[in-house]
Structures are given as structure tokens and as C-alpha cells.
Amino acid sequence: MNSTWPLWEIFIRSQHGLAHRHVGSLHAPDAAMAINNARDVYTRRNEGVSIWVMKSADITASSPDDKAALFDPANNKVYRHPTFFPMPEDVKGL
Amino acid sequence: MDDALHPYVLRLGDNALVLSQRLGEWCGKGPALEEDMALTNVALDLLGQARMWLSYAAELQGDGADEDSLAYHRNAPEFRNLLLVEQPNGSYADTLVRQFFFDAWHALALRELGRSSESRVAGIAQKAAKEVAYHLRRSSDLIVRLGDGTARSHEMMQAAVDNLWRFTGEMFETDAIDAAARAAGAGFDATSLRREWLAYVGEVLETGTLRMPPPEAWMQKGGKQGVHSEHLSRLLAEMQVLQRTHPGAKW
Numbered sequence: 001m002n003s004t005w006p007l008w009e010i011f012i013r014s015q016h017g018l019a020h021r022h023v024g025s026l027h028a029p030d031a032a033m034a035i036n037n038a039r040d041v042y043t044r045r046n047e048g049v050s051i052w053v054m055k056s057a058d059i060t061a062s063s064p065d066d067k068a069a070l071f072d073p074a075n076n077k078v079y080r081h082p083t084f085f086p087m088p089e090d091v092k093g094l
Numbered sequence: 095m096d097d098a099l100h101p102y103v104l105r106l107g108d109n110a111l112v113l114s115q116r117l118g119e120w121c122g123k124g125p126a127l128e129e130d131m132a133l134t135n136v137a138l139d140l141l142g143q144a145r146m147w148l149s150y151a152a153e154l155q156g157d158g159a160d161e162d163s164l165a166y167h168r169n170a171p172e173f174r175n176l177l178l179v180e181q182p183n184g185s186y187a188d189t190l191v192r193q194f195f196f197d198a199w200h201a202l203a204l205r206e207l208g209r210s211s212e213s214r215v216a217g218i219a220q221k222a223a224k225e226v227a228y229h230l231r232r233s234s235d236l237i238v239r240l241g242d243g244t245a246r247s248h249e250m251m252q253a254a255v256d257n258l259w260r261f262t263g264e265m266f267e268t269d270a271i272d273a274a275a276r277a278a279g280a281g282f283d284a285t286s287l288r289r290e291w292l293a294y295v296g297e298v299l300e301t302g303t304l305r306m307p308p309p310e311a312w313m314q315k316g317g318k319q320g321v322h323s324e325h326l327s328r329l330l331a332e333m334q335v336l337q338r339t340h341p342g343a344k345w
Binding site for chain 1: 231
């Protein structure tokens, strides 16, 4: 059965105010069933308040070969990282 | 013992327990990983409901009984579940149609029981109703998808509908136990429930291009009174073997 079902990527928002996070993938014949299946596979222990699904085939991914060109230049520029500011301890979610 | 309510609560608990055990038989064998987990979730929901009902039944019984003694140390004739829920899993079509017929009744029954003036019954029913609303949404969806799916899936679903139809009448049969529970503030009007059930089931079957058998067809009954098919004994043998062999065994 799974051989004809497309793969879906599942995103769950765990509580109000936080972004949806990728939690995994599953098979389903269409979006509505992907939501149902995601509910059963990924939210059984009260993990979420919202579910997004999208077809895995719709994702365009960067190529591992481009890793050096895409990511290395950021590493040696210390001024790009906001590490010089004191962080207020009471502010969550930063 | 509270004679008005005890046998009534026992019926509700036995329905949930027996169907949960049946669905558990699919664990690890579902047609797809996602379906396997979904069905097992339903089984676990029903098991939780069975525990609540049977714990209450044991309290009403009051002779030292508890949920476990009721689940593991009664024989088939002492079980009061509907014949529908003890029917074998068969194919996935049979399992889904059995689930759909039961869910549609269960959702309505719990809605009514949630309005009971008997507070324990109302509390358990309100809690269970949320879970069952999802069960019904899921089983209705699959009835439509597989009924209106391929020629083969349609044929299998229609055969399951025709085969299981004769076990649906019992859900709306009333006897002295139903009447007593209603007098105690915990029952519902089975006649109006039947009308609602037929309307809903008819609509879903039609959307799934499935033919609903005639409501006035001959119906099998007896489960609520303890007259069961041979299938229940085998189910209980598997479910009870450990506690019967090692009474009181714990993890």
C-alpha cells in the first residue's frame, strides 16, 4: 500500500507562540489523511496544538557539495554573531 | 449493590474492553505503519474508557471486585457487550466497517450519557466523547475513501457492510436494564438515537457509494444479555490466560 502513497513532511507546533518544528515524515494518500496520520503518529502524548503537512517532493534541498561555498564564509566573521550583548535572563524564546 | 446502574455500566465497559482487545490484534500487522498506529491509538482510547467504566461497575458491585477481576475473571456468558464488537477482525474492510458502525453509535450514546443526572456516568461519558469524536471522524473518512476507492475496495467494503449489518440492531434494543438505568438518570432514548444513527450512517455510506441494507432487516441480538457468539470465548481465552494461570500476577 505504501508503495503508492507519497511521503509527507510533518511539522508540529508544540505550544502557542512557538514556531512549527519538523518532527519527521510519514506516508499518506493525500493531505487530509496526512494530517490524520500525523495526529496518530506524532501527537499521541499531547505534543502539539497545530499540525502542518507538506509533500516531501515539494522540498528543494541544498546540495551537500555546496556546503563549503554556502556555509564556510560565515564562520570567520565574529562580528556577525550577536555575542556582545548581555541577555536578560527572564526573556524566554530568544 | 446498585442493581439499577451496575449491569448498565458493565455493558458500557464490556463494549469498550472487547473492542479494544479486538483492535489490539492488529498491532504490528496493520496494512501500513500509519494505519497500525492509528488503530492501536483507538484501541488504547477504548481501553482507558473500559477501565473507567469497569472501575465504576466494580464500585457499584461492592464485593471486593475491581476493574481487573471484572476484566479477567468473568466467563463469556457474564460479559454484556454488543455482538458487533466481538466479531472477528476479518479483512481490514471488516474491521473498519465494524468500527464505523460502533463509533457512530458510541458518539451518540456518549453524547446522551454526558447529559446524565448521574454524575459519575456523565463524567466518564464526557471524557470519552472527545476521543470517540475523533474515532468517528477517522472511521467515517475511511469508509468514504475505501467505498469510493477502487472496484476491489468497494466490493470488500460493501461485503463487510452487508455482513455486519445484522449486528447493528442490538445497539438500539432496550430491555429492563436500560429502563432501570434511565429511571436512575443515566440512559437515553434508543428510538430517537436509532433515527439519528441511520441518518448519519446512511449519509456516509452514500458518500462512499455504498448501499445501506434495509433498516428493517432481521437483526441478531443477545450480547447485552450474555448470549454471545463463539468468537467471544476465544477472544477472552487470549485476553485472560495470564491472569487465569497466575491470578494476581503483576509487572
